[in-house]
Amino acid sequence: MTGTKENRGPVLGRRRMGNLASGALLAGALPAVSFRSVQAADSSTFVSGFALPMNLDPHQVYDVPMQSMMLNAYDNLYRYEGDPPKIVPWLAESHTVSDDGLQWEFKLRPNLKFHDGSPLTADDVVYSFRRVLALKLAPAGAFLRILKPENVTAPDPLLVRFKLETSYAPFFAAIPSICIVNPRVIKPNEKDGDWGKAWLASNGAGSGAYRIDPKGYRPLEYLDMEINEGHFKGWADNPKPVKKIAYRPTKETSTRVLALLNGTLDCTDPNLPADQVEQINASKIAYVQKDVVMRTFVIRMNNTKPPFDNLNARLCFAHAFNYMGFINDILGGYATRDPYPMPENLWGIPKDAKGYDYDLKKAKEYMAKATAEGAPMKRPLEIHVQSENEQSVQGAQLFQSDLAQIGINLKVVGNIWSNLTTAAAKPETTPDMWVHWVSTYFVDPENWVGQMYDSQFHGTWKASSYYKNADVDALLRKARATVKQEVRAPLYEEAIRKIMADSPDIWIYNSMQLQGFNKRVKGRRFCTVGQGAELRWITLAG
């Protein structure tokens, strides 16, 4: 990393040092100067700043960091590709579904192989799904109610059959969430019938485009992967892929940006703060890629607690949030206003439905109506935020300030995710209001409205407004029991119209992801599932 005098950066002058200091003090407002590029990695190693999952077992953890790892190290029967995301055949070359939606069959491609060279067959798919159902951890959520382990079978080596307990249309949408693992490397490492849980948390057992190097792994700190030359997709579509992926997640924004600017990081994580965009785009070495994703930002209201059990009160709050002020002034315009209870770029949205606008006059009118109906609008209220997440704090503070103007006393309470999800398990412990995002676990309205507003999900954090409307329940249940999208779409549209009329929550925006890239990175393809983390398409210039 040392260099000759010629290729060193300019010497620090007193004024420049002052600039640097003030920039750093402003936490992120780093000065627009060109730093010396040290380019730590060669053109065969991609240094990724994506966050790492809590461990490496894709059947134990299912969140955005896991998606970024599993899309490279594992394969699935079907996979989401492209923008907007389309579900495409992957390990399976086709599938069929019975008319009643209860039996699904997936035909595998021939000659599939795991990283250890052993063949990947239907039996391995059966093992993988049974393992998910046995562990009962995060990715099992979409399947536990509708699939019994014995009903996943392999009639022949290239055919997998699923018999569902009830018709469940989102089943297909959730198929890409399950990675196919290699039982031949897991079984020898099982302990006390744990399905190799402890072992796979730090090792790989996949068939994906890249192979995990267990020696290059420390949880949440770093992970190395090597290319799998024998991947079933081949490499004809990318003759110069990166040979090694080095995950080096950064914890601090300032370090993350500096690492991108001096070339030691090829990409940051996809959650760069908006105030970093200008600084990065001004550099010669890096740029910020902006992509609209499916990740909604919502303020939940506990509909069981007064005054939120009153419709006029809820409408008052819905009109008291300064949506565009928040998006434009705090987020720098890097988000799209989404007045619906799910991403506005997903099917099933009733485009004719109007959302709520910021209008304190209307808010006051609804407040007066709610008060006349006995709602305790003057009761001190609490909004819980994720303290470590600045944006949730800023949103709550903005809301607090507007509500103060109409005489509502809102207290902002700092909290952490695990406490909030614990509290959300019961209506009596759920805060008056709290702030969170809903990411894309699978691309289907079920991921948002289905699980947020069907009362059978009460007790989960997603359904923490404890909203209950029998008509909505019926519509959502009918929609999830119907296979054809053209039949389901109007059902969701109708359900959403009713939900919006009841205003159980405050829906604010759909996210735009901001991710910094080194300019040497070429060929990136974006898909909202995994937030563009699939790296088999990437090449590095130079």
Place this chain on the structure above:
Amino acid sequence: MLRFVLRRCALVLPSLLGLLVVTFLLIHAVPSDPAVAMAGDAATPEQIAQLRLQYGLDRPIWEQFAVYVGKVARFDFGESAFSHRPVALDIVQRLPATLELTFASLLLSVLIGVPLGVAAGLKHNTWPDHLLRIFSVLGVAIAAFWFAIMLQLLFAMNLGWLPLRGELSATLSKPPVVTGFLLLDSIVTGRWDAFADGLRHLLLPAVTLALGGLATIVRFTRSGVLDTLQNDFVFYERAVGYRWPRLVWIYVLRNSLTATVTQIGLLFGGLIAGGVVVEAIFDWPGIGSYTVQAILTGDRQVMLAVTLLVGAVYAAVNILVDVAHGLLDPRLMERA
């Protein structure tokens, strides 16, 4: 000496048990359910209830404590809710990085702080002493995160002399694990490329972490030297013709270090705690960031194990400090 050390060790056990009780109660007072963290974002209430049952989280707190103490006695610290790996394994992998950083900082603080403190004491109320006093105040007052960013901007970004972050360059493979300490393992396995690279990565975080301790050591050493210089034996030894450097660096320094050694012991605990911020800024793969993650995810097993571990390390260092006191002044050992 042996009896003295054994007696100190015996006193550590009840202290650690007390620490465990207090930490256990405090962690359980937080309204967070580890089963929720373990189950993950997309879990159903049934999945969470199953985990609660599986890990005994539905049992009374005293029963949970008894089970935990029994496990700890067998060095079983349970399973992390977020890594789903044995906590002991996670700690064994991470602690060496934290200790390496802590020892490096302490070494820098002592090697630079003691001579500067002696110099300040000898030149008291002159301009070098005034300068060092300003430096001491600044060293304690400057926030580690600010200083760290300044060092990154200067040495990593503008001059390009040192790496910005991490423990080792992404293009280098780690040396085989022998002790877990990267630098030691690099030496033992003859991986001099990894040693040189690791040392360069260590410099900025170590200097950041050392600053506060360095300032404290300068102040305490200066004060100790000033006191010692007033003693009769110094006048006597000067009168009989001892050479001044020998008198200062052997006799005066030895008698001045009691308070400094106590401070070094206290600093060690402070450095481990302060390391949380420094590890986060420099992406240092130690227990600091692991602990922060555990707090944010409500991972009780990790919080308990790390607290106990830091307590044990702190106790061990204090025993060493007591021994050092005894070696510096044998009268203290006799009294104890």
